[in-house]
Amino acid sequence: MKRRVARLLEVEQIDSAQILAVTFTRVAAEDLHRELVSLEVPGAGGLHGRTLHSLAMSILMRNHVLAVLGRTPRPLNEYELEPLLADLGNHHGNKHARKRLIRAYGAAWARLQTQEPGFARSPADQAFADELVEWLTLHEAMLMDEVIPHLFQYLRGNPGAPERAEYSHLLIDEYQDLNRAEQDSLQFLGENSSICIIGDDDQSIYSFRHAHPDGIRHWAVLHPTDEHAIAECRRCPTTVVRMANTLIARNAGRLGGAMTERAANGPGEVVVCQFGTAEQEATAVATKIASLIEAGVPPREIIVLAQRRTFASPIFHRLRADGIPTKSYYAESALDTVEAQERFAILKLLLNNEDRVALRWLLGRGHPNWHTNPYRRVLEHVRQTGTSLWEALTSLSDGILVIPYTGALVDRFEEIKAELEVLGASADFDDFLQQWLPDNPETELLSETVTLCREGIDNPADLFGALYDAISQPEVPLEVAEVRVMSLHKSKGLSSPYVFIVGCVEGLLPAQLGPETSPEDRLAKLQEDRRLFYVGITRVKSDLPNRTGYLALTYPQTMVASEAFSSQIAPVRVRRGIAYLQPSRFLAEIAPHAPAPQFNSPL
DNA sequence: GGGAGAGACGTTTTT
DNA sequence: CGTCTCTCCC
Known part of the structure; x- marks a missing residue:
């Protein structure tokens, strides 16, 4: 991608404004820009990679698309989905089903590669969408996921759009x-335009957001294409290439064939090891990492891949305890606790009484059903009279307005209002901070974030802005110095001379599926999980002349049953709180080229 | 609105 | 396995 951009700019003399480079993540966008700058091609520095979401948002804003639709670009935080889901009511199915519907709506109802986006596929879908959009419009907010359907509708409906x-x-x-x-x-x-797509159907792992490998597979069938296959695996040791080839060959409909080995990379070192318990597995991995670092391996060259937090945490904590610099990509968000969420909502509401989502969240917080019924009554009044939510509640509180069965809600509103008044009366910013975020272990992470971005800030509005950015768009450091512990999804695009994949058990890799899953979905998910494992093992890098690449695949025989259940790992059987596990079938699939598994041995 | 009891769910993840 | 969600009833 980088080289193509360079050629367009330098050889073909294309104006950088005519080139659109789209990436999936913000990190990839920043990465591309950095690489282009380092090329020192004239004009390359002016070309920025963009995520599709940021591009969509700017197109929608530029054309006032949202304003015309009566929509407000106030994004919903993850935790603010809770009252929305409660208010939508269960005639659309249970909470799980409602979440799935939101996701499908965010994919413009094209759940499959073969489905045309843009319209609901059933009256039930349509009814759900109508109710969802009504709630969001009334609450003057939008979902992050709505950006794409809106962009699609705008572009489809405006053949004359300048963006086209x-x-x-x-x-x-x-x-x-x-x-x-x-x-x-x-x-x-x-x-x-001339379109250049870059991708690998064997690395398609985002079906939960309705992305399927057939998208890239069908591309060349639909468009006249000049294809460039990259067959040689320049990164991996030869043993890993062979393992990866036999593994992925089991998937159907693949675009490419086997990867070619690069003999110069050397065979690498692969270890497969079973442990009696998940704890022993974690200890062995941590011990091996400690010895590697002892031997002079820089921590940043080691990655630990765990598809579940429950496998990642013990390793992370053990390494930390050993004084090894370690970074977990499962790290908690500053808004993980209800207490922190409440502080954040209070701040939003303080800055804007009309932040209806924040107010709705605060009104329902702590109640099993988010006070859905009384809230619906108040909302009905707001809808009919066109007053604001804040005004309606103020009138209720003052007794000017009476709506039956809303007592509990109004009590809650008065508490919120009283707190806002106290905060509004604070003497100065320090006093405000003390009042708003008193010391509390439950809001510790939020306090840390405040400390980090407090510099130069002397009012609540700026504080909110800085916090919002810090929480929703955390800085991703370009150079890491730590051992990285992360999921297989996050590892895509990375490579490292030392890779550990832990928790390679059946029921996780591949994952357990619900009993209702159709045979076709089962097959599709199995193949996706195989791709996930494929992505994992191919992270290993031969870093010659020093290192030929090390890969450890580990799995426990048993683990604490409650942990297995709570992280959706299907055990073979459970006895006295202990879950018994079987090795991942993917280990059997790579067996022709992998070493024989060891038991409880040092890695 | 709240309590009791039955039943479902829990994960990975981008913007 | 432990907790949340849903339904039913008062």
Whole structure:
């Protein structure tokens, strides 16, 4: 991608404004920009990689699309989904089903690669969408996921949109991770351009957001294409390439064939080891990492991949305890506790009484059903009279307005209002901070974030802005110095000379599926999990001349049953609180090229 | 609105 | 296995 951009700029003399480079993540976008700058090609520094979401948002804002629809670009925080889900009511199915519907709506209802995006596929879907949009409109907010459906509708409905003719060259990275709505939106943006897509169907691992490998597989069938296959695996040791080839060969409909080994990389070292318990597994991994570091391996060259937090945490804590610099990518968000969420909501409401989502969250907080019924009554009044939520509640509180069965809600409102008054009366910013966020172990992470971004800030509005950015768009350091502990999903795009994959057990890799899952879905998910494992093992890098690459695949025989259940790992059987596990079938699949498994031995 | 009891759920993840 | 969610009833 980088080299193509360089060629367009340098050889073909294309204006950088005519080139659109789209990436899946913010990190990839920053990465691309950094690489382009380092190329020292004239104009390359002016080209920024963009995520599809940021591009969508700027197109929608530029064209006042949301304003015309009566929508407000106030994004919902993750935790603010709770009252929304409660208010939507269970005639749409249980909470789980409602979440799934929100996700499908965010994919513009194209759940499958073969489905055309843009319209609900059933009256039930449509009814759900109507209710969802009504709630969001009334609460003057939107879901992050709505950006794509809105972009798609805008581009489809406006054949004359300037954006459809803005670019002469489109470059799209990680194409296999895009769902149909995203693919089709990009198709509109590039309808008069040369399009270059980059991706690997064997690394498609985002079906939960309705991205399927068939998207990239069908590309060349639908568009005249000049294909460039990259067959040689330049990164991995030869043993790993062989393992990966036999593994992925079991998947159907693949675009490419086997990867070619690069003999110069050397065979590498692969270890497969079973442990009696998950605890022993964690200890062995941590011990091996400690000895590697002892031997002079820089911590940043070691990654530990765990598909569940429950496998990641003990290793992370053990390494930390040993004084080894370690970073967990499962790290908690500052808004993980209800207490922190409440502080954040109070701040939002203090800055804007009309922040209806914050107010709705605060009104329902702590109640099993979020006070759905009384809230619905108040909302009905707001809807009919066109007053604001804050005004309606103030009138109720003052007794000017009477709505039956809303007593508990009004009591709660008065508490909130009283707290806002106290905060509004604080003497100065320090006093305000003390009042707003008193010391509390439950809000410790939020306090830390406040400390981090407090510099130069002397009012609540700026504090909120800085906090919001710090929480929703955390800085990703370009250079890490630590051992990294992360999920297989997060590891995509990384490579490292030392890779540990822990918890390689059946029921996790591949994952357990619900009893209702259809045979086709089962097969599709099995193949996706196989790709996930494939992504994991191919993170190993031969870093010659020093290192030929090390991969450890480990799995426990038993683990604490409650942990297995709470992290959706299907045990073979459970006895006295202990879950018994079987090795991942993927280990059997790579067996022809992998070493024989060891038991309880040092790695 | 609250309590009791039955039943479902829990994960990975991007913007 | 432990907790949350849902339904039913008062």
